Amino acid sequence: MKKILVMLMLVIGVVSFSALAQNGKKSKINNFSNKKVPFSTITIKLKGTKLLDTDKDKIELEYENFKAIGKNKKASFYYKEFLEIEKNYHVLLNLGICYTELNFWKKALETIDEAIKLEPEKSEGYMAKAEYLAEMGDYKGALEIYEDRVKAEGNNVEEYYLYMRMGDVMARAGKIDEAIHYYNISINYEDTPDYIFENFYSLLISEKRYDEIELLIVNYKNSSDGRKKYLDIEGRFSLEIKDFKRAERVCEKLIMLSPENPRGYFNYAYVMELQHKYDEALDYIYKASNYTDDVEKIKAARNRIMSLKRKYGRLKKMEEKRKKETMEKEKENNLQLEQDEETSVADVLFEGKRRS
Numbered sequence: 001m002k003k004i005l006v007m008l009m010l011v012i013g014v015v016s017f018s019a020l021a022q023n024g025k026k027s028k029i030n031n032f033s034n035k036k037v038p039f040s041t042i043t044i045k046l047k048g049t050k051l052l053d054t055d056k057d058k059i060e061l062e063y064e065n066f067k068a069i070g071k072n073k074k075a076s077f078y079y080k081e082f083l084e085i086e087k088n089y090h091v092l093l094n095l096g097i098c099y100t101e102l103n104f105w106k107k108a109l110e111t112i113d114e115a116i117k118l119e120p121e122k123s124e125g126y127m128a129k130a131e132y133l134a135e136m137g138d139y140k141g142a143l144e145i146y147e148d149r150v151k152a153e154g155n156n157v158e159e160y161y162l163y164m165r166m167g168d169v170m171a172r173a174g175k176i177d178e179a180i181h182y183y184n185i186s187i188n189y190e191d192t193p194d195y196i197f198e199n200f201y202s203l204l205i206s207e208k209r210y211d212e213i214e215l216l217i218v219n220y221k222n223s224s225d226g227r228k229k230y231l232d233i234e235g236r237f238s239l240e241i242k243d244f245k246r247a248e249r250v251c252e253k254l255i256m257l258s259p260e261n262p263r264g265y266f267n268y269a270y271v272m273e274l275q276h277k278y279d280e281a282l283d284y285i286y287k288a289s290n291y292t293d294d295v296e297k298i299k300a301a302r303n304r305i306m307s308l309k310r311k312y313g314r315l316k317k318m319e320e321k322r323k324k325e326t327m328e329k330e331k332e333n334n335l336q337l338e339q340d341e342e343t344s345v346a347d348v349l350f351e352g353k354r355r356s
Contacts, residue, residue, distance in 0.1 A: 072098040089119045093128050100132055108132055121154045130165065139173040160189035164196050167203070176207050187219050194229055201233050205240060213237050231257075235267060239274065247271045262288040269301065278309035 079095040082088065092115035099108035112132060116125035130145040146166045149155050167182035183200040186192060197220050204213045217237065220230035231250050238247035248271055254264035265288035272281035282305055289298045 072101045076102070087118060089115050089122065089125070092118065093124055096128055096132070100135060105136065123149055123152070123155055123157045127157065127165075130169075134169050134172060139169050142169045158189075158191075160186045160192045160196060164199065167200070171203055176203075176209075179203060180209070180212060187216070187223070192223065197223075197230075197233065201236075205237070210237075210241065239271070244271055244275050260291050262292040265291070266301065269305070273305055273308065276312055278305055278312070281305050 076095055076098040079091050079098065082091050083095070092111055096108050096111035096115060099105075099111055109129075109132060112125060112129050116129065119125070126145050126149055130142040133139075133145070134142040143166055146162045146169070149157055150159055150162050163182045163186035167179040167186065170176075170179035170182060180203075183196075183203065186196055187200060197216065200216055201213065204210075204216065213233075217230055217234050220233060223230075231254050235247055235250040235254075238244070238250060248268070251264055251268035251271060254261070254267060258264060265284045269281040269284035269288070272278070272284060282302065285298060285301050285305065288301075292298065
């Protein structure tokens with residue numbers, strides 16, 4: 001059976017050669033009590049509907065709603081309301097996470113430990129505790145929890161994810177070589193998802209570990225489904241090191257693989273733009289327009305490039321004018337220097353004749 005990937009307290013942003021996003025999953029709350037839910041203190045409406053005493057599901061909707069919009073204090077109120085009815089593992093974990101985000105550190109640890117004690121065979125509580133310890137700067141403690149999860153028989157967290165988290169902890173501790181070590185283990189699993197390659201790339205680029213990035217690109221290229229996606233990383237890396245010819249080759253490969261995908265043409269336009277080849281950039285925007293109905297995006301790209309072209313033209317003229325003025329000034333100075341030298345020679349000759 002395939003393991004379940006736990007994403008507690010993790011928001012992952014993935015940026016492609018263009019732009020992509022990786023969404024995390026939320027924990028689900030289940031096992032509601034059959035008892036009556038006391039709503040005497042609840043006056044909030046959800047989507048215009050007043051909460052009913054008999055509607056037990058509404059309490060979940062309330063705290064999930066507040067958690068989703070970042071109102072942790074409100075969410076924690078409803079979590080505690082639920083816990084008065086029954087002790088629920090997932091509710092305790094989410095309450096612990098709320099306390100962490102509210103900087104109620106002692107309460108957070110106590111609540112997470114209570115959840116682990118309630119269901120010690122489940123992994124989510126240990127993952128939440130590891131994140132809490134890392135937040136508090138106890139990197140060794142967090143690392144030990146992740147290592148224990150890898151070895152635990154009842155572990156239901158993907159191992160590639162655990163090794164990624166170990167890498168993240170070591171990076172936060174400033175131990176970059178160890179972080180790279182754990183990430184390299186993570187990316188060599190067969191089903192490692194794209195966002196881990198992306199996270200690894202972000203770490204390496206921030207540390208300017210360019211040799212490691214070249215190895216990462218090779219690993220991604222040889223992964224089960226990375227034959228096309230690795231080009232996103234290679235393209236961004238080419239721009240980072242200003243190897244525009246390599247970036248152009250990446251764009252050509254993307255277009256060859258997906259000739260009707262406008263992204264390849266937008267990328268190529270951007271590479272041309274960075275080299276101040278604005279006419280070529282406009283040509284690729286025109287080609288992109290054949291494969292997208294997003295008129296506003298095409299218009300915005302064309303206007304941006306035209307504006308940059310005009311600005312660059314003005315700057316180029318100013319630079320040429322400055323160079324011309326500099327050359328004329330140097331010419332005047334040289335002429336003046338020659339005249340001064342001739343005057344000095346004449347003065348010397350005149351002085352010699354007068355003495356004789």
